[in-house]
Amino acid sequence: MTEAQLLDDEPARLRALRGLDVLDSLPEVAYDDIVRLAAELCGTPIALISLVDEDRAWFKAAYGLDAKETPRAFAFCAHAIETPADPLVVANAERDTRFADNPLVTGEPNIRFYAGIPLMTKSDQQPIGTLCVISNEARELDDGQLQALTVLANYSEKLLQLLDATRELLSQQCELQQQDELMRLGRLSLAGELI
Numbered sequence: 062m063t064e065a066q067l068l069d070d071e072p073a074r075l076r077a078l079r080g081l082d083v084l085d086s087l088p089e090v091a092y093d094d095i096v097r098l099a100a101e102l103c104g105t106p107i108a109l110i111s112l113v114d115e116d117r118a119w120f121k122a123a124y125g126l127d128a129k130e131t132p133r134a135f136a137f138c139a140h141a142i143e144t145p146a147d148p149l150v151v152a153n154a155e156r157d158t159r160f161a162d163n164p165l166v167t168g169e170p171n172i173r174f175y176a177g178i179p180l181m182t183k184s185d186q187q188p189i190g191t192l193c194v195i196s197n198e199a200r201e202l203d204d205g206q207l208q209a210l211t212v213l214a215n216y217s218e219k220l221l222q223l224l225d226a227t228r229e230l231l232s233q234q235c236e237l238q239q240q241d242e243l244m245r246l247g248r249l250s251l252a253g254e255l256i
Contacts, residue, residue: 063159065139068188074142075115077187081221084112084119091220092122095192095213100124102209103202105194107170110180110217111138112190121190126170135165138191141177145188148207151175153199171197176207178214183222192217 068074078084092110100108107125111118118136120129133139140159141149154160154172165172177193192214194202202210 062135062161062163064134065136065143068143070187073185074187074189077182077185078112078114078189081182081189081224083121083221083224084114086121088122092217093124095217095220096122096124099192099194099210099213102213103176103194103206105174105196107195109138109193109195110190111136111177111193112180113139113142118190126195131165135163137163137165137172137175137195138177138193141191141193142179142188145179145181145186148179148211149175149177149191150202150207152201155199170195173197173199174201176202176210178211180214180218180221183218189221 096108096110100106105125107123109123109126110121112121113119113133113136115133117130117133118138120126123129137149137151137154137160151157151160152174154163154166154175160166160172160175163172172195174196175193177191179188180190180192181188192210194210
């Protein structure tokens, strides 16, 4: 088994991932719908939105798999983010030297096929994870399926960006409320001094 290499700018990638503040968050219907649709369109029993941190690939959404994460050392998604401009497609993991003796291939969930589209942050274009589909049978995706998976990955990125923008707006709103409260207290203090 070949472990994925750390990216050249791994600290910046991890900062970008943590900046989204999404790791270990609760399930959300929008992400669950994306993985369900990805599995249906690609004809696979498993689909994931997987975010790769230092030690694991954590699943923001999972369809057809009960696990919440897998060790980064075993994660196909960790390999996918090495080349963020291209999808990673493994037609038969048993015949691929990178994965043939991977515990996820030799044991449950018996991965044979994997296709993952890297997910990127908007502001600094860091690869943070993938939208992927998995099967226990060797296979290929046709061009239409790969294109559909890419569209769903783009939608996943937009949802993550929206989450980040919403969090930023809420933070700014909180700061403005604090400034308003300080100004109000300042006016009260000045009025007290004048009286």
